[in-house]
Amino acid sequence: MKMIRKVMAKQLLIGEALKSAAHNVPDKEAFVFEDQRLTYQELLKRTLHLSEWLQGRGIGKDEKVGCLFKNGLPFVELYFGVSLAGGVFVPVNFRLVSNEVDYILNHSDVKILFIEEEFIETIRDVVEKLTQIQTIVIVGSPDKDLGKDVISYHSIYDTPTINKSREQLSDDDAHAIIYTSGTTGRPKGAVLTHKNLYMNGMNKLYHSQTKKGSKHLLIPPLFHVAALSLLVQNCLLEGTMFIHREFQPVKVLKTLHLEKINSMFLVPSMWNFLFQVPNLLEYNLSSMTSCSTGGAICPVEIKKKIMTVFKNAKIHEAFGQTEMSPSTTYLSGEDSLRYNKTASVGKPSINVRVRIVDDEMKDVPLGEVGEIVYQGPTMMKEYYKNIEATKEAFKGGWFHSGDLVRMDEDGYIYVVDRKKDMIISGGENIYPKELEEVLYSHPDILEAAVIGVPDVEWGESVKVCIVLKPGKQLTKDQVIKFCQSRIASYKKPRFVQFMDSLPRNASGKVLKTVLRSYGHETNFIN
Known part of the structure; x- marks a missing residue:
C-alpha cells in the first residue's frame, strides 16, 4: 500500500493536487458556493468518502461516471471524487435536449449518473434507452419512478464506506471525456488524461502569474473544459474559488466587492454585459489583479474597457480547444494594445509546440495562412471509441486543430478562418x-x-x-x-x-x- 502511495505521488494526478493542497493548507477555504464554504480538509474528507462509495459501486480505472449538473459544490465534489476513485468523469452540457444527452451517456458507457432535480424530466424522456446506467444519483428529491436504482446525493455521506485499495494509476490514464460537437452531426468525446489537465493548470499559472492563495470567481459552466480546468488550477494555487451557479452581472459585481476577489474568467460577451450595469463604478473593484477572457476573440473595445474599469488588473486572453485541455496560446492585453496585436490570439503556451502547416504537413512561410497543429502534454489521448476520427486528428503525429491561422514576424498568431466553419x-x-x-x-x-x-x-x-x-x-x-x-x-x-x-x-x-x-x-x- 505504501509503495502504491509513493508511485501515485510521483504522478501528475488530479486527486493528488487536492491532497497536496489539503496537506499544505488544510484550514484554508477551498471552494465557496452561496452560503456553503468548504476548507481543503473538509473537501478532501467528502471527496474521499464519495470515492469510496463509487468504488463500492464498481467504479475504478476506466469506469465512467456522468453528471448533469449546473455549477455548485456537488460538481466540485464529484469531479475530485471520481478522480480519487480512479474513474473517468463525463460532464454533460445541461443545455442539451433529451436525445442529445441520451447519445452522450450511451456512447461514453456511463455506469453511474449524477443529476440535479431540475433535470429529472430530461432523463425521464430517455431513461429506457440508458441500458448501461446502473444507478442515478439525484441532488434534491429522488424520483423513484425513473425505473432505475435511484438514490439521494446527500444520503451518500450518511452511508458507511470501506477504504479500498485503488488500482494503480498513471497520469497518462483517462481522467475525463469532454464531448465536443463534430461536423458529422454527432459529438466526439475527447479523452483527456490526468496529465493533460494538470499541465494545463500549470501553464495557466505560468502565463497569468497569479499569486499563491488568490481568490478567484468562477462563473462559466463547469461542463466546459475551460472552466473545469480552473478547479485544478485553484488547488495548485492553494487558493479560494467562489462559484456562481449562473451569470448574473450585478451578483458578480457584489461578489467582487464584498469578497475582495483577485481574478475572474469571463467570455467576451459576459464582460460586455457586465459593463452594462448602470452603477458599475460604485463597486470597489480594486482587489482585482487579473481579468481573463477566452472562448471567442475579445474585441479591443472590451479590452480597453476592462483596463479602464479594473485599474489594478492585467488582462489575459487564452485561445485553444477542448482537445488541448484547452489553452494553446496566450495574449497579454497590455502587449495586445501596446504592440498593436489586438487581432492576435497571442503566442504559444510554454508547454505547447505549434506549427502552421499546409495540407501536406509542410510548414508555411511566415505570414502565410495554414492550419495550426499542436503537440505537448496537454494534447488529448484520443476520441473515445472513434478510431478513424483519432487517426485523422493525429495525422503526421500532430493534433490538427482545424483552425486556419497565420503568424507575424514577432511570433503572434492570428486566426483567419475555421476549417470546420464552427460558430x-x-x-x-x-x-x-x-x-x-x-x-x-x-x-x-x-x-x-x-x-x-x-x-x-x-x-x-x-x-x-x-x-x-x-x-x-x-x-x-x-x-x-x-x-x-x-x-x-x-x-x-x-x-x-x-x-x-x-x-x-x-x-x-x-x-x-x-x-x-x-x-x-x-x-x-x-
Whole structure:
C-alpha cells in the first residue's frame, strides 16, 4: 500500500493536487458556493468518502461516471471524487435536449449518473434507452419512478464506506471525456488524461502569474473544459474559488466587492454585459489583479474597457480547444494594445509546440495562412471509441486543430478562418452541420446552410439560409421553434434567410463565403 502511495505521488494526478493542497493548507477555504464554504480538509474528507462509495459501486480505472449538473459544490465534489476513485468523469452540457444527452451517456458507457432535480424530466424522456446506467444519483428529491436504482446525493455521506485499495494509476490514464460537437452531426468525446489537465493548470499559472492563495470567481459552466480546468488550477494555487451557479452581472459585481476577489474568467460577451450595469463604478473593484477572457476573440473595445474599469488588473486572453485541455496560446492585453496585436490570439503556451502547416504537413512561410497543429502534454489521448476520427486528428503525429491561422514576424498568431466553419456565440461552440441535419429533417425544407454572422453582444450569432420545397411556406418563428425542439436552445438560429437557391461551386459544394458576404439584406429576417 505504501509503495502504491509513493508511485501515485510521483504522478501528475488530479486527486493528488487536492491532497497536496489539503496537506499544505488544510484550514484554508477551498471552494465557496452561496452560503456553503468548504476548507481543503473538509473537501478532501467528502471527496474521499464519495470515492469510496463509487468504488463500492464498481467504479475504478476506466469506469465512467456522468453528471448533469449546473455549477455548485456537488460538481466540485464529484469531479475530485471520481478522480480519487480512479474513474473517468463525463460532464454533460445541461443545455442539451433529451436525445442529445441520451447519445452522450450511451456512447461514453456511463455506469453511474449524477443529476440535479431540475433535470429529472430530461432523463425521464430517455431513461429506457440508458441500458448501461446502473444507478442515478439525484441532488434534491429522488424520483423513484425513473425505473432505475435511484438514490439521494446527500444520503451518500450518511452511508458507511470501506477504504479500498485503488488500482494503480498513471497520469497518462483517462481522467475525463469532454464531448465536443463534430461536423458529422454527432459529438466526439475527447479523452483527456490526468496529465493533460494538470499541465494545463500549470501553464495557466505560468502565463497569468497569479499569486499563491488568490481568490478567484468562477462563473462559466463547469461542463466546459475551460472552466473545469480552473478547479485544478485553484488547488495548485492553494487558493479560494467562489462559484456562481449562473451569470448574473450585478451578483458578480457584489461578489467582487464584498469578497475582495483577485481574478475572474469571463467570455467576451459576459464582460460586455457586465459593463452594462448602470452603477458599475460604485463597486470597489480594486482587489482585482487579473481579468481573463477566452472562448471567442475579445474585441479591443472590451479590452480597453476592462483596463479602464479594473485599474489594478492585467488582462489575459487564452485561445485553444477542448482537445488541448484547452489553452494553446496566450495574449497579454497590455502587449495586445501596446504592440498593436489586438487581432492576435497571442503566442504559444510554454508547454505547447505549434506549427502552421499546409495540407501536406509542410510548414508555411511566415505570414502565410495554414492550419495550426499542436503537440505537448496537454494534447488529448484520443476520441473515445472513434478510431478513424483519432487517426485523422493525429495525422503526421500532430493534433490538427482545424483552425486556419497565420503568424507575424514577432511570433503572434492570428486566426483567419475555421476549417470546420464552427460558430462561437457567447463562448459556446456551435457546429453548422449539426443544425443543418435538423433543418433537412423538416418536410418543407429543400436545402439549408448554416453560417455565423457578427453580433456585437455575442460575438457571433447563428444564421440559417433556407430553400423551401415548391409550394411550401414557413415563417422565421416556425423555423426557430422547429430547431429548438430538436437541439439545445443556444444552438438555435437567430436569423433566417429564405432563398431561391444556395450558391455552389462547380463540384456542388455550398459557398458559405458567398453567404457570409450577403450581410443584412431586405430578405434577411431579424
